[in-house]
Amino acid sequence: MIGFYREKRKMAMNSRPQARQVREKWDLASRFFDWITWADDQRFAPFKYRLFQKVRGKTLLVGAGTGKDFRFLPHDGEIVAIDISPKMLERAALKAQCFPGTIELKEADVCALDFPDESFDTVLSVCTFCSVPDPLQGMREIYRVLRPDGKFYLFEHVRSRIGPLGILLDLLTPLSRRFGPDLNRDTVSAVRNSGFRITREENIYLDIVKWIEAVKR
Ligand SMILES: C[S@@+](CC[C@H](N)C(=O)[O-])C[C@H]1O[C@@H](n2cnc3c(N)ncnc32)[C@H](O)[C@@H]1O
Numbered sequence: 001m002i003g004f005y006r007e008k009r010k011m012a013m014n015s016r017p018q019a020r021q022v023r024e025k026w027d028l029a030s031r032f033f034d035w036i037t038w039a040d041d042q043r044f045a046p047f048k049y050r051l052f053q054k055v056r057g058k059t060l061l062v063g064a065g066t067g068k069d070f071r072f073l074p075h076d077g078e079i080v081a082i083d084i085s086p087k088m089l090e091r092a093a094l095k096a097q098c099f100p101g102t103i104e105l106k107e108a109d110v111c112a113l114d115f116p117d118e119s120f121d122t123v124l125s126v127c128t129f130c131s132v133p134d135p136l137q138g139m140r141e142i143y144r145v146l147r148p149d150g151k152f153y154l155f156e157h158v159r160s161r162i163g164p165l166g167i168l169l170d171l172l173t174p175l176s177r178r179f180g181p182d183l184n185r186d187t188v189s190a191v192r193n194s195g196f197r198i199t200r201e202e203n204i205y206l207d208i209v210k211w212i213e214a215v216k217r
Pocket of ligand 1 (some may be wrong): 022026027062063064065066067068069082084085088107108109110126127128131132133138173181
């Protein structure tokens with residue numbers, strides 16, 4: 001039965017050209033991703049250590065990437081980590097082996113999840129909604145799979161509201177999008193517009209990198 005759903009989802013994903021393009025882009029990026037994000041990893045590690053401790057219960061990690069963030073997660077939870085890119089997941093599998101707790105890896109598009117309704121206590125997204133072509137659809141899926149009062153945590157980079165910085169990010173986005181993420185997403189509004197109640201917003205860096213806490217109403 002699980003195999004049937006996996007095949008059905010794979011067929012749906014293959015038939016969506018946008019999802020296929022996203023997967024191919026991140027498959028390619030997986031080769032050098034750890035190198036180009038090394039400096040940001042060092043800079044943001046203390047924030048992630050502090051904030052990811054809030055994760056509780058059965059948790060969905062959206063956009064696992066190469067698994068660099070596994071080390072910040074509590075060891076005692078039940079974690080399912082998804083990504084649309086199989087090449088990213090291949091690298092994540094190596095890091096999952098070193099994780100003292102349990103992480104189940106799954107190839108999945110956040111816009112078309114095959115988890116039942118209300119099956120997670122927490123969803124954590126780290127720098128993923130800069131890359132999902134239809135963030136509202138992805139967040140509606142997250143809303144569906146979270147239990148009532150479930151928590152949605154996001155560590156994301158967004159379009160800065162600091163005047164010239166926001167304009168610079170707008171200008172850079174057509175280029176950055178070709179190889180990686182959009183730099184000018186309004187992720188805070190997307191969280192709100194997908195039905196969540198935002199309970200906290202912490203500015204981590206220049207109004208670009210943010211920690212957002214939201215709850216399913
Ligand atoms: C900027 S990378 C971040 C990876 C990781 N979270 C990190 O911070 O190191 C964005 C990730 O989101 C994944 N992604 C993009 N669109 C996705 C989607 N629709 N569903 C699931 N994962 C997606 C990409 O494959 C990629 O691994």
